Amino acid sequence: MQADVRTRTAACSCRGVELVLAGEPHRVYACSCLECQRCTGSAFSYRAIYAESAIVSRKGETRTWRRTGTSGQWLEQEFCARCGSVVLMRAEALKAAISxxxxCLEDRDFPAPQLLHWAKRKHRWLCLQDIAQSRPQ
Structure with a gap:
């Protein structure tokens, strides 16, 4: 890895799981689908897509849970076995990438979402007008 490549560390709530990533994400997005609302316990998920090859190191025990999305393809959440924080997600549609x-990156300057998936499911109070919305779902 080059010395000038930025790394970020994603950690779960208990710090038992850490994932070190190199470089910048391909895209940063928010999703207001009901599954993301349930997963996060919030109004939306806020995630960054990285190439799987961006993983420099990882530690800690994780578990996975897989479901089928509305597209019929699988989505898999990877979470800390101890505290349950969802650190990353894989999707059948995301080849060789993670979300x-x-x-978990604890970076106040991390880029804002560029895209909002499932905008029609967002909470009415949520104002994300400067973010592009994906095609209607």
Missing amino acids: VSAG
């Missing part, structure tokens, strides 16, 4: 929970 990292942006809140």
Whole structure:
């Protein structure tokens, strides 16, 4: 890895799981689908897509849970076996990529979402007008 490449560390709530990532994400997005609302316990998920090859190191025990999305393809959440924080997600549609929970990166300057998926499911109070919305779902 080059010395000038930025790294970020994603960690779960108990700090038992850490994932070190090199470089910048391909895209940062928010999703207001009901599954993301349930997963996060919030109004939306906020995630960053990285190439799987961006993983420099990882530690800690994780578990996975897989579901089928509305597209019929699988989505898999990877979470800390101890505290349950969802650190990353994999999706059948994301070839050789991972989607990292942006809140786990603890970076106040992390880029804002560029895209909002499932905008029609967002909470009415949620104002994300400067973010592009994906096609209607």
